[in-house]
Amino acid sequence: MLKRYVLYLILCCCTTSVLAQQRPQYTQYIFNNYLLNPALSGIENYTDIKIGHRSQWSGFENAPKTSFLSAHWNLNGDYLWRNPLSLPEKGDDPMSRSYTQNYTSSPAHHGIGIIAVTDKTGPISRFDGGFTYAYHLQLSGTKNLSVGVYAGLSRIALDYSAISLENQVDPALANAVVSQFKPDVALGVWYYGARFFAGASVQQVLPQKLAFTSSANYNTGKSVPHFFLTSGYKLFIDDEISAIPSVMLRKVEALPMSVDANLKLDYKDKFWIGGSYRSADSFSAMAGFNFKNLLNLTYAYDFTTSGLNTVSNGSHEIVLGFQLNNAYQVFSGGRSWR
Template sequence: MKRYIIILILSLLFIKSWGQQDAMYTQYMFNTLAINPAYAGSRNLVSATALYRNQWTGIEGAPRTGTFSIDAPVLNKRFGVGLQVFSDKLGITQTTGGSASAAYRIRMEKGSLSFGLQGSVSHYSARLSSVLLNSTTGYDPAFMNDASKTLFNFGTGIYYNSDKFYLGLAAQDLLNNSLNNASGGDNLQARQVPHLFLTAGYVFPLATDFRLKPSFLIKGVKGAPLEADVNATLWIKDVLAIGAGYRTSADVTALLEVQVSPQIRIGYSYDRSTTELQNFNSGSHEIMLRYEFGFEKNKILSPRFF
């Protein structure tokens, strides 16, 4: 019963849009294209990333998110392009779709500055009528009709990066799309709301074989408290990285990265809730696989940290 109550509350929060709507990732540094279109092409080669997140293991209906993205520089690296597909399921709701990104890149002395635009199309569905209501009448107008919508939206961003530093600011979901067909006024009307993302990271050389890479992500969503992800990883011989992180009023995180080869990187994260949710779940798991194309034969490249 406690699990059902938790999921019902989460569903209500999602339906009324009083909270973050876009999928959440602990390894956001590997999925930057999802939040900032100006990231496209910033790695100066074709880069493909797959990521899967299993959140709040043990809670029925908890979020399950999968995404695949690919981006590349084009036209003498003056532009970047990127594509992403995603699926995000939470309780009675599911969102699947894709996005296309384009960025204009300005080369600078030590890095590049990019301006990006992103267009997305997604299908949102909510099986509201399947919820068993615990009331004497069994009637609630908010759960009378299922929702099924095809949504078009767009976002924009700016991104600067060099070999050791990156800084990005982006806004997503700028159109206030309706998510249902409710006719009971604003109290029953669910809508997409804008999301703002501020990201930054830096690589500090500590010794010959060690580098420290701190980074943060700050998320702002209308109707929800400001949220921050802060983490740091220690790279050992540019092959293995171990780290930890903290998400405000939500989780503590353990991070692991392995540079299997110059082209392949694997990442894993584990989140442990710091709220009362820790009594009902055994943590969140996230795994990432990145593959990079286009290495020139017999040319050794230093690892790209961002």
């Protein structure tokens, strides 16, 4: 039969086991909510590109490893306005206290983007890639509402060479399927102003059967929707230091609801530190630098608090961001309340 850890990993990826969710999890989503919500497509006044890697449960054999590339931009190349998508003067702090007090909402505009994610856990690997679109509606002089959609394709594969069998004719692998492609759709909504945001999204909207064999005893796996609800607010401690508390609720069918509580302390949108708590899972420490108007680098370390802490040395996550076509010389790496 399959080794215990292999069977465990397959069940985690292909069923609604109480032990894991089907999509990768991130610690630094609070600085790139676009990964979870397509409604953020084109929210910036530049092309926002991020490349990241996450090594989860370091020290645990065959633990999940995730890499991603995301990029999104607006379709209104000639728009200029005085709000967080631009700057009053080139090089100014884009979200200073005085600037947010004079905030005006963005004109209605369109945004598009691309997302590519690879995730590998033991012998199972997954690739998700697709395109996003969002429309940003101007609700008032200070508020916007955007709605977005993601459409793509997922490839889920099983590497038989990585599986050790005691019985070479194990029925669990009879008529085995090496890989499978599934269509994928996600939906989202995002409400935002100068200092606050609130959003909701759902991934894996289309129900799909997930199985690596046609055997009736082992083909009951399926994909299930992943729901996200998040909100945050920016508080100024003084003219140079701000605090951004935020919260996220995550729900996957057949799993308990997960709650994240986050806090970021920011100095002039140039350097920041932060912390996060994920219920029944981990504490996280985060830090980041913004290098002028082109690059930003962030890092997070998760301290595992679940039962895996006996075999795990924690999780590492690093993200490198690029800001292209940055006409206003925006210094910070994205909206500072994210």
